Amino acid sequence: MYQRIFDQLNDFLTQTLLVFTPLNPDAFQGVFIKKLSNQNIVREKRRISAGNTASTVNQTHLDVTGRDSMLFFFETLNDQTTTIQGIDIDLYCNNYAYLKEINSARPQKDNLGNTSFVRLAYGVPRNTLGKGDDLLHSLAYKKYGHTGSQVQINMPDSREKFSVFHSLAFLDDALVFLKYDYTHYLALLIPARFCQGLYEITGTRGNQNVNVPVANPAYNKGVADRLAGQRIRKEMLADEVAVNSIRGSVFLGAAAGTDILRLAKARVSQGAFRKLLFLKSHKCCLCGITVTQALRASHIKEWADATQEERLDPENGLLLCANHDALFDRHLISFHPETGKLCVSKALTLEQRQALSLPGDMTLSLSGRMKAYMKIHYQKFKSGEV
Numbered sequence: 430m431y432q433r434i435f436d437q438l439n440d441f442l443t444q445t446l447l448v449f450t451p452l453n454p455d456a457f458q459g460v461f462i463k464k465l466s467n468q469n470i471v472r473e474k475r476r477i478s479a480g481n482t483a484s485t486v487n488q489t490h491l492d493v494t495g496r497d498s499m500l501f502f503f504e505t506l507n508d509q510t511t512t513i514q515g516i517d518i519d520l521y522c523n524n525y526a527y528l529k530e531i532n533s534a535r536p537q538k539d540n541l542g543n544t545s546f547v548r549l550a551y552g553v554p555r556n557t558l559g560k561g562d563d564l565l566h567s568l569a570y571k572k573y574g575h576t577g578s579q580v581q582i583n584m585p586d587s588r589e590k591f592s593v594f595h596s597l598a599f600l601d602d603a604l605v606f607l608k609y610d611y612t613h614y615l616a617l618l619i620p621a622r623f624c625q626g627l628y629e630i631t632g633t634r635g636n637q638n639v640n641v642p643v644a645n646p647a648y649n650k651g652v653a654d655r656l657a658g659q660r661i662r663k664e665m666l667a668d669e670v671a672v673n674s675i676r677g678s679v680f681l682g683a684a685a686g687t688d689i690l691r692l693a694k695a696r697v698s699q700g701a702f703r704k705l706l707f708l709k710s711h712k713c714c715l716c717g718i719t720v721t722q723a724l725r726a727s728h729i730k731e732w733a734d735a736t737q738e739e740r741l742d743p744e745n746g747l748l749l750c751a752n753h754d755a756l757f758d759r760h761l762i763s764f765h766p767e768t769g770k771l772c773v774s775k776a777l778t779l780e781q782r783q784a785l786s787l788p789g790d791m792t793l794s795l796s797g798r799m800k801a802y803m804k805i806h807y808q809k810f811k812s813g814e815v
């Protein structure tokens with residue numbers, strides 16, 4: 430079934446988009462197909478009834494229901510905890526451009542007084558597409574456990590690309606999530622007219638919250654990581670170019686230089702390098718916090734001192750929460766390059782250590798290359814201690 434779904438997706442892309450790169454099924458852990466019901470459409474404020482009250486709200490999330498669907502987005506299920514994690518959603522930019530081109534709609538009122546919309550155009554607009562296989566990045570977050578039976582994909586900001594993309598949806602369209610990894614998805618929106626084959630394969634009938642997850646039966650983490658590595662490396666080179674252009678465009682006084690470095694570091698630690706570290710883990714390697722929004726990719730050998738190769742090396746990175754990243758960045762903590770034991774600056778009081786959740790005794794396991802990078806970090810930490 431998995432391969433047949435990809436055939437359908439590639440078929441859609443071939444029919445509607447002038448330039449595209451066929452989706453490679455091996456690059457993904459699985460695919461999730463949601464047939465959109467009227468309440469999933471972000472087109473205008475909607476009237477909803479809850480008990481005796483009716484109110485008008487903006488639709489700001491997608492509900493994903495069913496055990497298998499939830500497992501598509503979270504690794505474990507339980508009824509106790511609420512987990513919120515930031516996720517990256519890539520959109521094919523020409524899927525997005527295509528949808529914008531065919532977005533002419535006719536409104537009609539339903540018997541609840543809500544306006545529903547019918548898409549008027551389906552054709553392939555001439556000369557407006559073909560921008561290549563670039564991806565538009567968007568942020569959203571996934572929330573698990575508020576009822577123990579569903580995951581929400583939330584769109585925190587209506588100007589975020591994913592919410593704009595989602596606002597181009599109509600009834601019975603398919604919103605398809607392809608899962609690169611735990612926090613990183615590719616989204617495609619397929620207009621209803623092109624969904625027949627997709628719905629036949631997945632046995633999708635009815636119109637209420639149809640959720641169909643399909644795992645990749647041949648999923649091979651090694652292959653997927655290698656493909657992801659190639660993709661992310663391309664993004665990281667783009668980050669480098671962007672940083673260099675920032676540096677080139679600003680007059681560099683002594684103070685400005687420091688600011689630029691800080692800017693560059695922020696860009697890199699929250700951009701593609703972070704995605705690279707996410708391939709290995711989704712938590713702070715010091716305190717274990719899993720709130721992905723608060724996680725930064727910290728370079729062990731500082732970004733400013735590193736060669737380009739070292740900047741792109743995942744072994745030169747630690748995933749740390751914002752607090753621990755700040756401490757590591759300022760050399761107020763380090764790890765012994767041989768034993769991996771956490772070292773905390775004498776400048777921090779006991780109260781501060783406790784408030785910052787710095788364990789008294791903690792060891793990080795370090796690979797050979799990490800030890801070499803850590804040696805440099807540790808020397809700077811030591812020189813700050815005397």
Ligand SMILES: [Zn+2]
Pocket residue numbers: 713714715716717718749750751753
């Ligand atoms: Zn932490």
